[in-house]
Amino acid sequence: xxELAGTGALVRLALRRDRILLPAWLLALxxxxxxxxxxxxxxxxxxxxxxxAVSALNDTPAMxxxxxxxxDPSSVxxxxxxxxxxxxxxxxxxxxxxxxxxxxxxxxxxxxxxxxVAGPVGRSAQLTAAMVVVVGGSLLLGLASAxxxxxxxxxxxxxxxxxxAWAGVGVAFAAVAAVAAQAVASARGAAGLAFGxxxxxYALRGIGDAMGEQWLSWLSPIGWAQAVRPxxxxxxxxxxxxxxxAVAAVAAxxxxxxxxxxxxxxxPERAGPVSPGLGLRGPLSLAWRSHRGALAGxxxxxxxxxxLVGAVAGSAGDMLSSEQARELFDKLGNAGSxxxxxxxxxxxxxxxxxxxxxxxxxxxxxxxxxAGRAALxxAGPVGRxxxxxxxxxxxxxxSALVLVAAGVAAxxxxxxxxxxxxxxxxxxGAALARVPAAWVxxxxxxxxxxxxxxxxxxxxxxxxxxxxxxxVGPLLGLDGAVLGISPFTHVPALPGADAQWLSLFAxxxxxxxxxxxxxxxxxxxxxxxxx
Amino acid sequence: xxxxxxxxxLGLRKSFGRVRALDGLDLTVxxxxxxxxxxxxxxxxxxxxxxxxxxxRADGGRVSVLGGDPWRxxxxxxxxxxxxxxxxxxxxxxxxxxVIGLLGRLRxxxxxxxxxxxxxxxxxxxxxxxxxxxxxxxxxxxxxxxxxxxxxxxVLDEPTAGLDPVMQAVFADxxxxxxxxxxxxxxxxxxxxxxxxxxxxxxxxxxGRVVECGTLTELRRLRRIxxxxxxxxxxxxxxxxPGVHDxxxxxxxxxxxxxxxxxxxxxxxxxxxxxxxxxxxPPSLNDLFLEHYRDEVRV
Ligand SMILES: Nc1ncnc2c1ncn2[C@@H]1O[C@H](COP(=O)(O)OP(=O)(O)O)[C@@H](O)[C@H]1O
Ligand SMILES: [Mg+2]
Numbered sequence: 001x002x003e004l005a006g007t008g009a010l011v012r013l014a015l016r017r018d019r020i021l022l023p024a025w026l027l028a029l030x031x032x033x034x035x036x037x038x039x040x041x042x043x044x045x046x047x048x049x050x051x052x053a054v055s056a057l058n059d060t061p062a063m064x065x066x067x068x069x070x071x072d073p074s075s076v077x078x079x080x081x082x083x084x085x086x087x088x089x090x091x092x093x094x095x096x097x098x099x100x101x102x103x104x105x106x107x108x109x110x111x112x113x114x115x116x117v118a119g120p121v122g123r124s125a126q127l128t129a130a131m132v133v134v135v136g137g138s139l140l141l142g143l144a145s146a147x148x149x150x151x152x153x154x155x156x157x158x159x160x161x162x163x164x165a166w167a168g169v170g171v172a173f174a175a176v177a178a179v180a181a182q183a184v185a186s187a188r189g190a191a192g193l194a195f196g197x198x199x200x201x202y203a204l205r206g207i208g209d210a211m212g213e214q215w216l217s218w219l220s221p222i223g224w225a226q227a228v229r230p231x232x233x234x235x236x237x238x239x240x241x242x243x244x245x246a247v248a249a250v251a252a253x254x255x256x257x258x259x260x261x262x263x264x265x266x267x268p269e270r271a272g273p274v275s276p277g278l279g280l281r282g283p284l285s286l287a288w289r290s291h292r293g294a295l296a297g298x299x300x301x302x303x304x305x306x307x308l309v310g311a312v313a314g315s316a317g318d319m320l321s322s323e324q325a326r327e328l329f330d331k332l333g334n335a336g337s338x339x340x341x342x343x344x345x346x347x348x349x350x351x352x353x354x355x356x357x358x359x360x361x362x363x364x365x366x367x368x369x370x371a372g373r374a375a376l377x378x379a380g381p382v383g384r385x386x387x388x389x390x391x392x393x394x395x396x397x398x399s400a401l402v403l404v405a406a407g408v409a410a411x412x413x414x415x416x417x418x419x420x421x422x423x424x425x426x427x428x429g430a431a432l433a434r435v436p437a438a439w440v441x442x443x444x445x446x447x448x449x450x451x452x453x454x455x456x457x458x459x460x461x462x463x464x465x466x467x468x469x470x471x472v473g474p475l476l477g478l479d480g481a482v483l484g485i486s487p488f489t490h491v492p493a494l495p496g497a498d499a500q501w502l503s504l505f506a507x508x509x510x511x512x513x514x515x516x517x518x519x520x521x522x523x524x525x526x527x528x529x530x531x
Numbered sequence: 532x533x534x535x536x537x538x539x540x541l542g543l544r545k546s547f548g549r550v551r552a553l554d555g556l557d558l559t560v561x562x563x564x565x566x567x568x569x570x571x572x573x574x575x576x577x578x579x580x581x582x583x584x585x586x587x588r589a590d591g592g593r594v595s596v597l598g599g600d601p602w603r604x605x606x607x608x609x610x611x612x613x614x615x616x617x618x619x620x621x622x623x624x625x626x627x628x629x630v631i632g633l634l635g636r637l638r639x640x641x642x643x644x645x646x647x648x649x650x651x652x653x654x655x656x657x658x659x660x661x662x663x664x665x666x667x668x669x670x671x672x673x674x675x676x677x678x679x680x681x682x683x684x685x686v687l688d689e690p691t692a693g694l695d696p697v698m699q700a701v702f703a704d705x706x707x708x709x710x711x712x713x714x715x716x717x718x719x720x721x722x723x724x725x726x727x728x729x730x731x732x733x734x735x736x737x738x739g740r741v742v743e744c745g746t747l748t749e750l751r752r753l754r755r756i757x758x759x760x761x762x763x764x765x766x767x768x769x770x771x772x773p774g775v776h777d778x779x780x781x782x783x784x785x786x787x788x789x790x791x792x793x794x795x796x797x798x799x800x801x802x803x804x805x806x807x808x809x810x811x812x813p814p815s816l817n818d819l820f821l822e823h824y825r826d827e828v829r830v
Binding site: 109185186263269271272273274275276280281282283286289290371372373375376377378379380381382383384526527 | 605620
């Protein structure tokens with residue numbers, strides 16, 4: 001096993017590098033599971049109320065598309081954990097992809113892998129170590145969330161089935177990322193491929209569940225997690241699906257790794273232009289060049305999600321007579337029509353995702369500085385504010401663009417289904433209403449980068465806090481002041497609510513002030529990074 | 532502080548936490564000269580250059596670059612400076628040619644006539660993506676961009692690290708040509724040979740301050756001369772002569788180092804012993820360098 005020599009040391013190295021990120025992410029997921037359990041079980045005290053809520057959910061294609069079905073009308077656990085299972089699965093998958101790419105292709109791209117492989121470290125050690133860390137982390141997450149759920153009073157067997165479902169997602173996407181990292185020569189490209197797979201498989205099961213085409217859901221690792229049916233049958237054998245898939249995919253990754261040179265991808269590098277085209281002339285166009293690939297991916301994902309939203313929101317209208325559905329959405333705090341409520345809820349999720357895109361885009365500026373490329377530009381006659389605003393502009397425009405894409409897609413499909421052209425403008429407007437709140441997150445990330453570059457991960461923590469506040473805050477009956485921490489709670493629940501222009505402008509103003517503060521911070525501090 | 536010298540720094544101080552990177556560094560680069568900043572790893576050379584470029588702010592001291600304050604007037608100063616960082620990282624998905632062109636455009640250069648010639652001389656393939664470049668090739672990209680710039684001051688941090696000897700010679704030619712055009716060069720390095728071939732004046736840095744500064748001739752004049760002789764008589768008495776140091780005798784072979792004003796007397800004494808072979812060598816930069824770093828070298 002000379003190929004694996006040094007794996008143990010690399011595992012320790014990875015754990016040391018992730019000593020904050022990994023525990024923090026796992027804790028956040030366990031917290032998500034426990035708060036969902038506690039918050040929702042209290043809402044449905046009687047067996048009757050559970051059955052009513054379950055049938056309302058299962059009869060609303062929009063909800064089924066987003067989160068899947070509840071397979072046992074008497075199980076409060078299955079009802080309580082439905083949303084957490086699906087949305088948590090996305091977070092688990094994202095963590096797995098991020099970590100595997102970081103410890104494989106990321107190391108290779110940075111040139112550190114060469115340093116290691118040239119020493120007494122086997123060729124497969126890096127991939128193996130990454131898999132050990134992520135698979136181990138997934139299993140630990142499964143165990144921890146099972147125990148935490150059990151402590152909150154849900155049936156023990158279901159708790160472990162829930163843990164198994166989440167762990168399976170982590171294992172499956174670790175394997176997806178392992179293959180992507182072998183196929184694509186850049187770490188960002190590899191992560192993009194794996195995240196694209198995540199978005200696609202999430203949508204597959206959404207369509208499969210909502211349209212009753214079960215075979216589609218069986219193609220998706222997210223679908224496999226739901227196939228475990230925690231608290232509603234606990235089908236343990238479904239845990240074998242991600243395991244089998246992972247074994248096959250990782251074997252493929254090893255085979256790819258054995259056939260390629262260190263640092264190379266599957267596609268050989270071709271010669272490129274010997275001088276820059278007209279589209280590459282300053283800090284803004286340079287920022288655009290480094291963001292555009294990722295932005296294309298995000299836009300495609302938002303468009304697909306928008307199509308899905310448009311397709312299912314109208315069918316909620318069929319349910320207007322259903323007493324249960326009415327009640328369910330009243331609990332979500334919406335007074336308009338049922339399809340408006342569905343649209344508002346789904347666009348709200350998109351607003352948070354658009355903010356995530358913005359935070360990620362500001363992070364590119366930080367990466368440029370760390371790599372020393374910023375110094376190359378800033379040693380020329382380019383001011384720091386101008387350089388930073390290049391990245392911020394792409395972050396602001398990008399997060400608006402993805403929402404517009406989703407709004408166009410959802411609005412067009414919704415208008416067609418209802419045969420009401422006015423719906424297009426309503427849905428578009430509702431999507432645009434999410435823009436200022438997403439910009440606030442861009443501003444927070446800008447302050448983090450410009451003023452507190454060492455703690456710039458705090459923007460992500462704030463985003464996750466805002467997400468949790470939005471998801472479970474109202475159910476937990478949190479205080480208004482706490483809810484107000486999240487910019488998204490200041491967004492009117494459009495369509496079907498008052499536009500509240502004032503709060504939208506206020507959010508945009510806060511975002512502008514934050515960006516200005518971030519730029520001022522950057523002007524006042526030392527540049528760090530490579531020398 | 533304003534000054535006609537392209538670079539004038541006085542008493543620069545900079546700490547990173549508890550590490551004192553610059554500890555009262557004085558540095559002057561005169562117009563039209565190539566100035567070497569020589570010192571071992573960690574001496575503070577890169578930090579000094581980054582202060583001069585306004586990338587980091589000094590905790591204390593005064594600095595003027597091309598008559599401006601590099602921290603407050605960064606953009607104005609940078610219009611007339613070009614920089615090659617010590618550790619060149621480039622955009623992995625751009626080609627070398629795109630990076631060179633982009634850095635030129637950022638300077639507002641419409642035409643980049645020199646680039647093609649420089650690319651040829653450095654034997655760089657500008658059509659390759661930066662992620663496929665070796666260390667030396669990435670440095671060539673930064674060098675071509677800097678040398679092609681219409682800059683009055685070139686700031687180069689270990690510019691030939693990773694270049695082969697042929698390319699080092701090309702680099703030396705290019706610096707000589709730049710100086711010939713009246714540009715000034717500040718070059719930080721721990722490579723004595725590089726500084727010796729390229730620079731007129733040298734500042735030797737140690738632990739964040741300049742301990743010696745002057746032209747190579749000036750520095751040498753102050754330094755001991757190495758004498759290596761073969762004599763027939765017994766050389767024991769040489770040790771007692773004023774100005775003679777490090778005397779070593781192996782049979783008839785004598786090696787010693789002597790202060791410039793003791794040279795005359797030492798040579799007479801050697802002649803009296805019957806000289807069969809004699810070499811006198813001025814101190815190389817290496818000797819000067821080692822003299823200052825002897826403590827570290829011993830460790
Ligand atoms: N950003 C930084 N943070 C902390 N320490 C630094 C930083 N930059 C330089 N140093 C320290 O300052 C000292 C001088 O470094 P540097 O200027 O890079 O030296 P040189 O270029 O001469 O090798 C070293 O001890 C180095 O570790
Ligand atoms: Mg250095």
